[in-house]
Amino acid sequence: MPALLRDHARVAATLLLFGSIAPMRLIAEDWTQFRGPDGQGHSTAVGLPTHWSTSEHVRWKTPIPGKAWSSPVACGNQIYLTTAVPTGKTHSLHAVCLDASTGKILWDVTVFDALVPSVANRIHAKNSHASPTPLIDGQHVYVHFGAHGTACLTTEGSIVWKTRALKYQPQHGSGGSPVLVDGLLVFNCDGADLQFVVALDAATGKIRWKKERPPCEEAKRFAFATPLVIEVNGRKQIVSPGAHMVIAYEPKTGSEIWTVRYDGYSIAPRPVYADGLLFVETSFDRSVMLAIRPDGEGDVTATKVAWTQTRSIPSTPSPLLLGKDLFIVNDAGIASCLDAKTGKPHWTHRVGGKFSASPLFADGKIYLQSETGETTIVRPDREHFSEVARNNLNEPTLATPGVIDHDLLIRTASALYRIEGR
Numbered sequence: 001m002p003a004l005l006r007d008h009a010r011v012a013a014t015l016l017l018f019g020s021i022a023p024m025r026l027i028a029e030d031w032t033q034f035r036g037p038d039g040q041g042h043s044t045a046v047g048l049p050t051h052w053s054t055s056e057h058v059r060w061k062t063p064i065p066g067k068a069w070s071s072p073v074a075c076g077n078q079i080y081l082t083t084a085v086p087t088g089k090t091h092s093l094h095a096v097c098l099d100a101s102t103g104k105i106l107w108d109v110t111v112f113d114a115l116v117p118s119v120a121n122r123i124h125a126k127n128s129h130a131s132p133t134p135l136i137d138g139q140h141v142y143v144h145f146g147a148h149g150t151a152c153l154t155t156e157g158s159i160v161w162k163t164r165a166l167k168y169q170p171q172h173g174s175g176g177s178p179v180l181v182d183g184l185l186v187f188n189c190d191g192a193d194l195q196f197v198v199a200l201d202a203a204t205g206k207i208r209w210k211k212e213r214p215p216c217e218e219a220k221r222f223a224f225a226t227p228l229v230i231e232v233n234g235r236k237q238i239v240s241p242g243a244h245m246v247i248a249y250e251p252k253t254g255s256e257i258w259t260v261r262y263d264g265y266s267i268a269p270r271p272v273y274a275d276g277l278l279f280v281e282t283s284f285d286r287s288v289m290l291a292i293r294p295d296g297e298g299d300v301t302a303t304k305v306a307w308t309q310t311r312s313i314p315s316t317p318s319p320l321l322l323g324k325d326l327f328i329v330n331d332a333g334i335a336s337c338l339d340a341k342t343g344k345p346h347w348t349h350r351v352g353g354k355f356s357a358s359p360l361f362a363d364g365k366i367y368l369q370s371e372t373g374e375t376t377i378v379r380p381d382r383e384h385f386s387e388v389a390r391n392n393l394n395e396p397t398l399a400t401p402g403v404i405d406h407d408l409l410i411r412t413a414s415a416l417y418r419i420e421g422r
Helices: 008-018
Strands: 058-063 073-075 078-087 090-099 105-112 140-144 150-154 159-163 179-181 184-190 195-201 207-212 228-232 235-242 245-249 256-261 272-274 277-281 289-292 305-309 320-322 325-329 334-339 345-350 360-362 365-369 374-379 386-392 402-404 407-411 415-419
Touching (some): 073 402, 105 150, 105 159, 150 184, 179 228, 179 235, 184 235
Antiparallel strands (some): 058 415, 073 078, 078 090, 150 159, 195 207, 245 256, 277 289, 289 305, 334 345, 360 365, 407 415
């Protein structure tokens, strides 16, 4: 097949056939969490832009105070971000809401007026104090700042609850975003000292369950991954990658369903899942792609890993699964298309640049955003690398882009852009 998903009806059908069971409804205009409605980088929007610059096809550009690499999320006519604003020797942590039509900041709420003093404030040069992406359920916005706290706000900006009850020391700052499932807000807390997964009551912020990671003899046990909710044989699982292992948890109690062990830490990519296979990247020191059959129980390392691939696997960007193919771009700018059933590469191509943002699929095209603000648009072709266009905002962009209506939301180091499509 020279190209996948040539028309929009086939795009929607493919997402329904191969997409995971999303914790929220799949609506193209509502970009409700990290990597969109299904958490896997898919959008059903059409008419997205293919050409832009800092002055062309920019509906609006709004400066955002502070430094943050959380991705934008959107619901209806509102867009939400988090940011960290320097305040003396510390930072205040904010939730920000913008009008989607005009880009005007509707409200800017200081959720926490300072970082937690007992938490190490040193972060990686590519990180920020507000890197986890917010999550929307239609009436509430959940914001997460790692060990510096978590909160729930109304969509009008009133704080419903906030908590700093979880104590651990992050390594290089925080990065993993939360997921919402069955009234629970779940996220990973994989620090340098302690590693656990926690579920908060989404209505109150109280801890419903907290599960420590199994013992690990490796020195480096920190990670930054975002869980993914899937459904296997009618049973929901919270798939949670951590250092040296990925674990599936039962949502209601947090009990472990299965575990796969590997060599790898500082995990950042979010898994993807479809057609009976789960795909996990192991990050550092050398990233490996694992295809896992998530229908087992206990330690299934020896029995449920369908294949592994070591060639040009990302350490930071998440994979993109489209039908029978995986599309990836690694941190060094090498893009690949892998056969999802076997892991065999169909092609590998050097795009150029460095990458942290995860790929986006929308309107029959894949959007690859580099760390310098260049977006390369390609067709999901399994036979060869097929470039459509390149566009550059000429500013650092480590946040994964979002979608609203027919437009792109791109966050740079200083601003949020709404790039117009049709």
